[in-house]
Amino acid sequence: MTHTLHRRGSKESLSHDFVIHSMPARGFNHEGARPKLQKFLEIVRRHGAVNTGDGKRGNQYYLEPDDMYDNLATITHAVFTDEDALTEVLKELKEADVGMSITTSGLHEKLFACCAKAGIKPFAMEHSLGILGNTSRLPDDEIMQITTMCGHAMVSQGLVRRLIRKIKKGEMTPAQAGIELAKPCQCGVFNPVRAAELIEEHCALYCVSEK
């Protein structure tokens, strides 16, 4: 489930995209995990996460806030656009010391810097080694910068193109499109703010017919 590993884009764009998840290890510390995951959710909400989700039940666009909080059972996600907020979250998580595993995704140099400021010694890292195989079947890279924010591929390239058309026709704003794109990503790891920025930037590359 490396669903937050393969996000694509320029360093500048990726520098505003951080995912953090909290998870119990099945068979080790799963029993009694709910209040610990709830503590995580309290902290990330307080620090302005732009998306949150329960990996088993759905994201904040499908679940009411209390429903998500009351029924957390497994991997819990949050997305931030700001490394300072991520640092504060890490500091609080270290202090809370609830014992759930915490994984962060983003630019490595920024993740390590956040850990250092929070007084955390990272344990392991995971590299994306890119895409191999018949890459001629992939969508345009501009589209993939958006769709890969849902590593489970729940955000289709067709939806991105459809929303670009709507924006170009004046039927929707990029911010609204960002939220529409975040909805199918059930885990809640999609960054709607970055999506809006990317879609606004890439709109100029696409033409729409008046029909």
Next chain:
Amino acid sequence: MYYEIDEDECVDCGVCLRAGVCSTEALHMPDYDYPRVLRSQFSDPLVVHPKTNVPGRGTEEMKTIEVTGRIKRGFVGIACEMGRPTVGARFADVEKVAMALAKLGVEFEPANPCTQVMADPKKGTIKDEVKNEKVLSAIIEMVVPLAEAKAVLATIREVAGEVGCVFSVDLICPLTEDGSVPTVAILEELGWQVPPNGKVNNGLGRPLAAEVQQ
């Protein structure tokens, strides 16, 4: 407007159903039997796989390794995420990569759903009835000694030209005691360009695995 779902290409991910795009509720997920049911188990992250008890198609991999100790210092986790991103993969393509890796003697992660559809995990062969099933992604997952990582990665690169799908490659390693990343030298030696982003396990899970405490 007229839409037709090509059931042979459909991976049963459930996105169209959840989008609620059909006002007359004409879309439905058929109640499929094995082996077709594997498609939703590998493609819909809300379907919990019956063997792993984890939503999605993988394992906890590096997310909890400070607790589980499943990748120890001196070892690396390597995964080929067949079909990712977006394109999807038939298990016949999964088999091509798995067989090439099996020849190196790697052991596939037994808890991974992909290993569980193998006819012979030692050879990397997939069960005949499963080979034509198409899924959004299936993860070939293994843990190998650091010293063998170079050969495994070189084989992955070699076999990539033989498949019709795309796949993403992952490399996981515990950091050394002084915080350095032991895989950097291997990647440099292979001339493997690495994106600047990825994932970090922050080591906050408790209790720590015995190996980590030492």
